[in-house]
Amino acid sequence: MEKSCDAPSGSSLKYYIEDYWDIFTGICAILLALYFHKLGIGTLATLFAAIGIACLSLSVSEVAEILSSRLQEPYGSLVLTLSAVVVEIMLLYIILLQAFTNPEVIETVKGGIISAVIVDMNVLLGVAVFLGGLKFTEQEHNKETSSTYTTILFVTGIALLVPSLLSEVSHSENSVYEASVLISILLLFFYIIIMIFQTKTHTHFFKQTARSRIFRIKRKMAQKNLEEEEEDDDYVFEKFNNFGLIVSIFLFIGIIAFGAEIFAIDGVKLAKEYGISAGISGLIIAIVAVSPEIMTAIKAAKNDEIQRVVNIAMGASTVSILLTVPILMGLAYMSGIRFELNFNPLEIGALILTIILAWKTTDDGHTNYFEGMAHMVFFVAFAIIAAYY
Numbered sequence: 001m002e003k004s005c006d007a008p009s010g011s012s013l014k015y016y017i018e019d020y021w022d023i024f025t026g027i028c029a030i031l032l033a034l035y036f037h038k039l040g041i042g043t044l045a046t047l048f049a050a051i052g053i054a055c056l057s058l059s060v061s062e063v064a065e066i067l068s069s070r071l072q073e074p075y076g077s078l079v080l081t082l083s084a085v086v087v088e089i090m091l092l093y094i095i096l097l098q099a100f101t102n103p104e105v106i107e108t109v110k111g112g113i114i115s116a117v118i119v120d121m122n123v124l125l126g127v128a129v130f131l132g133g134l135k136f137t138e139q140e141h142n143k144e145t146s147s148t149y150t151t152i153l154f155v156t157g158i159a160l161l162v163p164s165l166l167s168e169v170s171h172s173e174n175s176v177y178e179a180s181v182l183i184s185i186l187l188l189f190f191y192i193i194i195m196i197f198q199t200k201t202h203t204h205f206f207k208q209t210a211r212s213r214i215f216r217i218k219r220k221m222a223q224k225n226l227e228e229e230e231e232d233d234d235y236v237f238e239k240f241n242n243f244g245l246i247v248s249i250f251l252f253i254g255i256i257a258f259g260a261e262i263f264a265i266d267g268v269k270l271a272k273e274y275g276i277s278a279g280i281s282g283l284i285i286a287i288v289a290v291s292p293e294i295m296t297a298i299k300a301a302k303n304d305e306i307q308r309v310v311n312i313a314m315g316a317s318t319v320s321i322l323l324t325v326p327i328l329m330g331l332a333y334m335s336g337i338r339f340e341l342n343f344n345p346l347e348i349g350a351l352i353l354t355i356i357l358a359w360k361t362t363d364d365g366h367t368n369y370f371e372g373m374a375h376m377v378f379f380v381a382f383a384i385i386a387a388y389y
Contacts, residue, residue: 022056023055023056026051029051029055030259030262032044032048037049037266042270043266043270049263050267050284050288053260053288054292056259057291058291058295060083060084063248063252064079084316085316086253088286088289088324089323091264091285092324094261094263094264096328102268104278105268108268108278108285109282110282111279112282113328114343116289116290117320117321118283119283120290120317121317122382124290124309126372128294128372129301129367129375130369130375131369132302133369133370133371135301137368138368139306141306142365143363145307145314146358146362147359153358154352159187160321160341160343160351162179163340163343164341164344167340173340179341180329183325187325187326188323191322194322267281267284277387279386280383283383290316
């Protein structure tokens with residue numbers, strides 16, 4: 001965490017703004033969203049709700065990063081990805097609840113699930129790798145990390161094909177729904193196995209390689225010593241114990257839920273009014289939810305911590321499917337909403353192609369700016385197709 005430094009008392013306001021702008025902006029934006037929602041100005045209500053969600057999601061990410069810094073990898077990145085996915089699940093569920101009055105939003109939710117992976121693997125990973133490559137020419141990470149994650153994601157993508165294929169070959173709705181439930185249970189079981197693999201038996205697969213550390217240890221140690229001399233612990237969350245940090249995270253998530261409800265109600269109306277496709281709606285939801293992770297990944301890449309970038313991007317993508325899908329299926333069932341995993345061909349195709357691209361750009365354990373650019377070009381192409389699909 002890089003927060004405030006020692007400052008003269010006369011400029012204390014400046015440092016408060018630098019440290020807490022995300023909290024102040026997020027709360028004010030959500031209050032403005034509520035105001036415009038009451039006035040019936042849906043465009044401004046949706047806009048300010050999105051700003052509020054993004055800013056407070058950044059606050060969640062900042063607090064989670066403090067907690068993750070006290071833990072070793074892969075636990076640190078796990079905390080960051082889980083905190084972001086909680087926000088994603090909550091946002092998608094609140095939108096899903098609009099299905100009682102607007103059944104079309106179910107397609108938007110399904111688009112949001114796939115888009116979260118598309119954004120994580122192409123925007124987050126692409127931008128971070130691109131900027132890191134420009135600064136350091138080439139960066140090295142543990143190739144076992146990307147190999148493991150791309151294998152997980154490829155198997156997951158194939159599993160999601162099952163309900164979609166049944167839907168395409170004219171099976172009954174009950175068959176598609178039953179298959180969706182079974183696939184959700186399978187994904188949850190797979191996630192439990194992966195957690196054991198990641199945190200117990202094969203933690204070394206998700207840590208930075210010794211070779212990479214040796215290459216850059218002198219420069220990193222010099223930078224770390226300089227930062228330790230300049231840093232101060234004035235940031236209030238640095239003083240919290242782990243329990244206090246967890247409480248803070250859930251407090252922010254509670255405020256985000258308030259903004260998410262406005263975002264869902266007015267956003268769904270706007271999408272219907274302006275004819276915005278489910279694909280683009282899903283992308284917007286994903287970008288709002290993933291924006292804090294993108295900023296964290298960019299900072300990590302600029303600090304030559306490309307292993308952290310890979311862990312966050314691929315770890316978040318894994319959790320976005322393996323945890324989001326079963327939880328949303330369960331919440332939909334308890335809410336009386338029929339939620340099936342029959343994704344459209346564009347979503348499944350883009351998911352599998354994204355996984356293949358990530359496998360090709362990270363399999364050798366090295367990244368450069370060209371590989372980052374490839375991911376960004378893929379994302380723009382997907383966004384163009386989603387807009388017209």
